[in-house]
Amino acid sequence: MRSFVLEVWGELACFTRPEFKVERFSYPIITPSAARGIFDAIYLDFDPHNKKPLMYWQLSRIELLKPVRYISLMRNEVKEKASVRSIQSWMRDPASFEPLYADATRDDTGQDTKGRTQRQTMALKDVHYRLTAHAVLYQEDHALRQKIEHSFQRRARAGQCIYQPYLGCREFTGYFRLVEDEAAKPVPYNEKIGWMLYDVFDLARPGGPLRPDKGQKPHISLFEAEVVQGVLEVPPYQSPLVRKGGV
Known part of the structure; x- marks a missing residue:
């Protein structure tokens, strides 16, 4: 099992805290689900028959490479x-x-x-992260793992992606590069964030995009997040540290 490291950055980001309801207020650091989406944008393998994913990307470490900075925005959102x-x-x-x-x-x-409404957004400004993740296969297969890891490495090196990665909101473009050299140290930042969104999918089983019309509903999971010296350690999805709710 091979881990890959990406540097990800962008001008703006917003990883919305669900407890703030209508107004958007960002977590101080990227969530595991948003980070997983960036890896998905580069490469994700599907079953050719039922079009369901054969794997998911498991985040293990999130590092903060620039200080946390907030910016207040007023945005028009369509209804x-x-x-x-x-x-x-x-x-x-x-x-x-x-x-x-x-x-x-x-x-x-x-x-x-x-047809649209104005909402206040407390977003993050000038973000820069280092993300570490590895592929978890629903059914372990050596040949498939080799294909996934080689394909991801090739695409990430070339800056290729299936769709443009984004940082919480689609209008906040994210950029990336594969880290294969000596990396910079995280910033000295410490914060007990508390309960943080882990993911909105049930990662324990294969599935496609959320389709409420097909009976599929979100499956929320949370974990207690703490940033220590600019590093957020992410537990595996199967860990008891990840609290999984019902649909």
Whole structure:
């Protein structure tokens, strides 16, 4: 089992704390689920028959390479978006097309309503992390592991990705490089964060994207996070330190 190390950075990031409800307030450091998403963006292997993942990336260590800095933002967030089913219907019958207005829409009573809303965001500014992770296969297979590890190394070295990684929100672009040389030391930062989101998927079993219409629902897990000298040690998903709730 081989571990890979990525340096990840960006101008802005927001890893939303769920307890703050409407207004977005970021954790001081990237969450394991957001970090796993960056590895997924570079390489993730799927079963060719049922299209479900054959593996997941297990984060083991998150290092903070720049001091924590917050920035307050006011952002417009849309209330609705076009569904795939609606778009397919419009393609079959162009006369049924109904536009979605950014500034106003009409409800069932014919009244105009706002199509977007302003929300306050406490985001992170100028972030830089070092992430360590390894591949966990649902069914261990030496040949498959070799394929996954070689493919990830090749793609990460070349800066290739399936989709552009992001830092919490899709508009906050993340950049990465594979670390194969002497690395910088983490910043001397200490904080007991408390309960932190570990993941929104049940990593113990294969699955695809969340599809509520297919009966799939989030499976939240949490762990007690503490940053010591700029390092957050992440327990394995199977560890009793990771609290797993129901759906």
